[in-house]
Amino acid sequence: MEKVTRLISEKGVVMFSKSSCCMCYAVKILFHEIGVNPMVHELDQDPEGREMERALMRMGCSTPVPVVFIGGKYVGSTNEVMTLHLGGSLLPLIKPYQAVSS
Numbered sequence: 001m002e003k004v005t006r007l008i009s010e011k012g013v014v015m016f017s018k019s020s021c022c023m024c025y026a027v028k029i030l031f032h033e034i035g036v037n038p039m040v041h042e043l044d045q046d047p048e049g050r051e052m053e054r055a056l057m058r059m060g061c062s063t064p065v066p067v068v069f070i071g072g073k074y075v076g077s078t079n080e081v082m083t084l085h086l087g088g089s090l091l092p093l094i095k096p097y098q099a100v101s102s
Helices: 002-010 022-033 049-058 078-086 090-097
Strands: 013-017 039-042 067-070 073-076
Touching (some): 067 090
């Protein structure tokens, strides 16, 4: 649980993922297209991944992956992120974390 909490606080946009998950891939692509480079933590490539997944569920994350945090707050999974994006609410949330283009 401590590792999960630490990872969430390390960067503005944090995503817990599995490398083989197509929905995780879709959310990663969305973030990259809107200029955000999230910290992606692949649970299936971490020896503590299963424990971390259980910790995320105890924190109230309703689906295993993807699990997205913005500004340290749980946003949700694919459906919630896409709903925010389509409704125009995602960009204001991630604006402080967008890459600055020169």
